[in-house]
Amino acid sequence: MNIDKDLLNKIAHLARLEFDESTAEEMMADMTKILTWVEKLNELDTDNVEPLTTMSHEVNVLREDEVKPHLSHERALKNAPKKDSDYFRVPKVLE
Amino acid sequence: MIDTSVREKYTAVIGLEVHAQLLTKTKIYNTDANAYGHSPNTNVSVITLGHPGTLPKLNKKVVEYAIKMGLACGCDISREQIFDRKNYFYPDLPKGYQLTQDRTPICMNGHVTVFPKNGEPRDITLNRIHIEEDAGKSIHLAGETDSLVDFNRAGVPLIEIVTEPAIRSSEEANSFLTEVRKLVRYLDICDGNMEEGSLRCDANISVMLKGSTTLGKKVEVKNMNSIRNVQRAIDHEIERQIAEIEKGNTIFSETRTFDAATGTTAGMRTKEELNDYRYFPDPDLSPLIVSEEWLKEIEATMPSLPNDLLAKYVKEFNLPEYDAQVLTDTKEIAAYFEALCGKTSNYKAASNWVMGPVKSYLNDSNENIEDLSVTPENLAEIIQLVDESKVSFSAASQRLFPAMLKGDGQSALATAESLGLIQDSDSDSIGELIDEVLAAFPDKVAAYRKGQKGLIGMFMGEVMKKSNGSADPKITNELLRNKLA
């Protein structure tokens, strides 16, 4: 699998990451190398195998609909990079 | 406005996605309160905020409520389900992904019957109903460089109801939402309030030439905060698309937002590429298996559904369809009516009373029918009194009913007696009064016998006076005629 500039930009945008010229080169090379390496799995015939979607040994782990103590308002906002007394603040979403 | 002849060349194809917030006490994946209107960022926990090291745990009630909706719509309930992550970035999405059901929705297929104003009742097929979590709220204030984020709503449980593109008009869409709102309220799973956002709707609209087999490109319309606005938005969008096509332009798939002030839709700035949500099975929630037993338990708690009651009132009680619709409009009215019909078999009278005096009173007083002091038992007593001719209908509706609304706990009979409303239906005692009156007006009697039949009214009045209004007018009239003959 070859990762070119276009694909790198697409993936980076989905992951909300950005790269400059040199780090982009490095990332493309690393990704190409690793993805080519993992393509080894294509050697295996998996036609009649179900994908394994959970490693849990439990099913129907549910809880009752009961309110438990919350996080206090102060603690909720405590680690916020930007906030006021009530809200978290982020740069405005441009539509 | 486009010409009707042009409009009729096209069929509109509409699909709706309805989100309903469930009325559970806690959120879907953690134990914060599920409550509306609290101060910002107070109904939150480390799980809601997506703090490092936190995990979701599914609220059992959410599953039950979703299954109830599925049963009410005749859906197939999925017996084995997993949850999926829908990955995207937005400030009000704390984990950077939404926990939803992509692969295995809890309910599939099913339908909702619509009763459009200008059309025949029709079943709108559903594609699916699935469970997911709501996001927080972003508030964008004019003049600010920041947006404000409140996570109280993050994690509130939602069911998403998705129709097939089976709706053909804005009236059908209106009816669909009305029926869904009615259903969720009947089931007590959602308060169905579009203005407050507990019921939300997005529409997918396309048009195609009648008889064509190729669907047009669908346009998603958002931001319609009432059933009325959904209807307006659909009407506008259909016209807009037709106008464009008639001009020779192509419709492209996009998301448009509805402006309630102008009644129009506008394109949102489109992204170059569609979002890739990278759905994959969530490894943190255990698989959900719905057993036959559990399903039966839930079925046993289902209330009577509006359309079932409607059918019963029409077929078994012989009530007109319009009446039946009014009587099943809300769960509370239907419950009252059902209870009433358990106490009286005069269904027509019951219907008249509920649709008439009861509703009238409720409208004027703004009271809820559940709080009405005249209970179904009381009203059944009143109906019986009228049936037995002990009280006339007009006396009952104008004096007895209002008196009993004061709720002093007395029976209808006792109240009627204390108000002197009991009619005398005894022919003998009425006969005696008539004899007295006739004896007092011998010349009038003679005049009547000579042909002045109009005098019967005067005699009626005298008898009623003598009886203090309690003589049964029907019997009085009959006896008078006999005695005057």
Add this chain to the structure above:
Amino acid sequence: MEPYTSLNLIREDLKSGKITCCELVEYYLKNIEDHKYLNAFLEVYTEEAQETAKKVDVKIKEGTAGPLAGLVVSIKDVLCHLDHGLQASSKILEGFQSQFNGTAVQRLIDADAIIIGRTNCDEFAMGSSNENSAFGPVLNAIDNERVPGGSSGGAAVSVQADMCLVALGSDTGGSVRQPAAFCGVIGLKPTYSRISRHGLMAYASSFDCIGLLAKNVDSIAATLEVIAGKDDYDSTVSQKPVPHYSQNLTPDSEYKIAYIRETMEAEGINEEVKAKTVEAIEKLKSNGHQVDAVDFPLLDYLLATYYILTTAEASSNLSRYDGVKYGFRSPHTHDLESMYKKSRSEGFGHEVKTRIMLGTFVLSASYYDAYYTKAQKVRRMIRDETKKILSKYDFIVLPTSPTTAFKLGEHSEDPLEMYLADLFTVQSSVSGLPTISIPNGKDNGGLPIGLQIVSDDFQEEKILAFSNYLINLN
């Protein structure tokens, strides 16, 4: 004070009054100070540990002390500890303080263990050498020019250099076992879901396990039985009851053991590692146990499966680090988009970004089936085949790592080289099976070699008993 390795012994001496918790804590604090240059700890809770020690000493006198009184423990910088800094050794969580105690940490506290500090690790637990930390690498105490292994390098060294008795780490692909091997200590990864993940920062949710490191099996057993078991928060945690591991360390008289032929023939396996593994096998045979070679042709596909699935899950798990609710927000931003991109690009290190990119790629619509679904299928095959072997044998044994501790910087150029270090550990992670690494001698340069013992699901008792036995055989 003589170094302790056994919690049993510590508890005896506390009971008899030979030592106090306060003295124990001072001892460890001194070692921490003396070994500061190893960079194993990101934060030492000096006053707090001293305060707790005082309280526990009183409780011991009154006879009300919990089952872990006398245990001094370190926790890896991925474990949530209320009102303490938590960073996953990453810049992106600068200044973050956890707002709750994870289940394992809470249970330690409730049992009167003393948490002495949080240990350095590879950023977001991604790495095999502890060179990916935003706070500098951890050095192996045996040879300061070599890595301690990763990602729980700090945890391993904290035990290795006697800075605590037990360390809590996390093991997603070998991150407790491999550093244990490189540092000459014991490292246990329990069955997936044996210990609640509530309070463990997620890297790859269907692989992550809290793991334990110590120099003695009874210390691990005693700690495991307190922290394992169901809770109210984790939907995947096993509801199975937790055995009293520390009371059941008696081994069987005879075991049936398998070793995987392909591991001994793997490209890149160090000759001395191979030799020591063969020695261990021979010793077992000569002690009356059946030891057979078995084939496992899927060995070649383990790492690919592991890296596809873990990067996919990680790419999603790390989306929450977005500069909105907590952590680092880049000062160079002017709108939402740049806030996301700059905060994440400046906050995350290179290896983390690489794995996020890979994971995002394999989950993307066009490639999902080819990579992700494929890997999920191979995962099932690997698990089924491994369990098949364990249906016939009590254990599988294999070396923990193809090499001994390598030098700092040795594998920085090529990510694939680093990934190969995980070759022998990922099988248990892919399969979810409990596995321990015990010291298995040293190479000629004096560097420790580890031996892994794998058992079927929820057989930690068996593994611990057997490990104890095997260690004492040496």
